[in-house]
Amino acid sequence: MSTLPSLSTWALNIAPSPTLAVDAKAKSLIAAGEDVCGFAAGEPDFDTPAHIKDAAIKALRDGKTKYAPTPGIPPLRDAIAQKYTEFYQIPTQAAQVVVSPGGKFSCYLTILATCSAGDEVIIPAPFWVSYPEMVKLAGATPVQILATDATGFKLTPAMLEAAITPRSKLLILNSPSNPTGAVYTLAELEALTTVAVKHNLYIMSDEIYEHLLYDGVKHVSPASFSAEARERTIIVSGFAKTFAMTGWRLGTIVAPATIAKAVGELQSQMTSNATTFAQWGALAAYTEKEKTQAALDEMLVAFDRRRKFLHTALNKIPGVSCVLSQGAFYLFPNIASFGIDDLKFCERLLAEHKVAAVHGSAFGAQGFMRISYATSDAILAKGVERLAKFCASL
Helix, strand or coil, rough: CCCCCCCCHHHHHHHHHHHHHHHHHHHHHHHCCCCCECCCCCCCCCCHHHHHHHHHHHHHCCCCCCCCCCCCCCCHHHHHHHHHHCCCCCCHHHEEEEEECCCCHHHHHHHHHHHCCCCCEEEEECCCHHHHHHHHCCCCCCEEEEEHHCCCCCCCCCHHHHHHHEEEEEEEEECCCCCCCCCCCHHHHHHHHHHHHHCCCEEEECCCCCCCCCCCCCCCHHHCCCHHHHHCEEEEEEEECCCCCCCHEEEEECCHHHHHHHHHHHHHHCCCCCCCCHHHHHHHHHHHHHHHHHHHHHHHHHHHHHHHHHHHHHHHHCEEEEECCCCCCECCCCCCCCCCCCHHHHHHHHHHCCCCCCCCHCCCCCCCCEEEEECHHHHHEEEEEEEEHHHCCC
């Protein structure tokens, strides 16, 4: 029998998502009857707001089940453009908007549209696990810069300057951050944007957690600073986190018209369009604003309560230190004092105490772990108690 051809270099070299892997393992244990406290999933434990579901159901009943324009249905693109123009004072036309099958795919399309083989993409760490793999799938080279809890997990202009080479093409920024919950201030973000403009870099600004903010913090986009910043900034966002719509797979891209056109053309060959009736459901998030805000407010109250409880509880555990997040629904405690590899730490935590969390090295930061507080108060309390017992045993 002849030997089959090998798989592609892309398939052989891609790393599976660590966050999805841990969440899948936790869910399999739960399905087997184990009492697992799941802190791994980046997924709100709330249901999608009823008015959004109702709009999608109506779209199905009205026969909106056919192909849609590749960049998205016109009313949704208009609503997104209006949001950025009015809410963030970033002048935006519908032609600059692309709706894609998920925020993850929006990130990948952005990288594909801007980067080629030999280009370097600067990725501040801790980073969302998929960024480096997406860069490699585009044939480009990820360049990681570690920003620890000593700088609040934030990249500084000096760190950025030191990483730039003649091959640098794209800077990825994520604020609020997954996995740390860190949020750049206006001054911090403007300083980084100034460096990017100076060196003629594109900026992919991942703003998927833009509405999940605490302590009066305000969201800022690099595109808001100047015309020069706007012409090189691609804003990636979506509906998954803010509206508890992770399974709907709807992401958004707002970019200069030339890049938006390129993204749309790539998408036309890869997926055609995002699910048509799902887009009509998402439109309700904009057209029924009072209901949307009420649902978001309910989530924010719960997330803020859990954030504060978890932060206090973690810092009471000897050997654990944790910076208070200002956005998203994660905390990123430092567990380096235990002298154990963070992957081994999380593997033992799950095996011995049935607590699922993701090791920090998956996000480019050894000695940390990511805990999602997008779960119930009861599970948080139980899980932290188990974590404290585990730490005491080390």
